[in-house]
Amino acid sequence: MTILLVYVNDMIVTGDDMQEITSLQKQLTVVFDIKVLGQLKYFLRIEVAYSRGNLLLSQRKHIADLLKYTGMSNYKLACTPIEAKHCIRASKESDQVDSGSYQRLVRKLIYLSHTRPDIAYSVGVLSQYLHDPREVHHQAAQRVLAYLKGTIGMGILFKKGDSLTVGIYTDADYAGLVDDRCSSTGSCCLIGGNLVTW
Incomplete structure (x- = not known):
């Protein structure tokens, strides 16, 4: 599987099939003037750090x-x-x-x-x-x-693992907002122990 993420004139090509990634890059060079910068380190003010197969996204x-x-x-x-x-x-x-x-x-x-x-x-x-x-x-x-x-x-740390177990947690505060007495809720979703939405 190959994933192409595009934002204006920046793009990330990633996936688990290097042949497919290389093929996509070649196809892109036919149409666009692109530069392959290697492993992702910084994208849209988000820093990417790698450690033992794990991935840390931060904005230091x-x-x-x-x-x-x-x-x-x-x-x-x-x-x-x-x-x-x-x-x-x-x-x-x-x-x-x-x-x-x-x-x-x-x-x-x-x-x-x-x-x-x-x-x-x-x-x-x-x-x-x-x-x-x-x-x-x-x-x-x-x-x-x-x-x-x-x-x-x-x-946010994404740990490498074999599990794709989904965990969802929610919390609510009934009528806790001071101005209008509305309730507030929060939730987060983890896949394989990694936070993906909140």
Whole structure:
């Protein structure tokens, strides 16, 4: 089997049949001017590291650039991305912040959650206030950055194995959202012990 992943003018060719991969690359060179760069190391700000057949996807450089961009490089670390039983809500009492810079920051955090499912919930909370961000929301976003600073090398590990066992886990918080008393749910799916969706 051969898989071709294309994003604009970048592509990844992978699979378990080297002959088929080589054949596809030859066919692509007939139509396109391509360069074969060898084993995948970096794609769309996602770093790929290999170890004993295992694969680690991380965004260490993207996080470092984000910390530098936001001036958070020298801030204290946070042990969690959001406070347990947080009370972040729409607040007219808190000062307004620049919505453009807040939205850019949250967009960058959303992209980071592709390899960092540990921040997905907190980024989801921050995303609820894109239309009217306040200082309390900005402080919560800074906490996520402080957490990322302390966990910069984390990512998603895909372990090589023979099992294709599917495991699905879910959790729910009934009426736990502060603003509208809606419930929030979370789920993750593992195949062969490797996290594939969340």
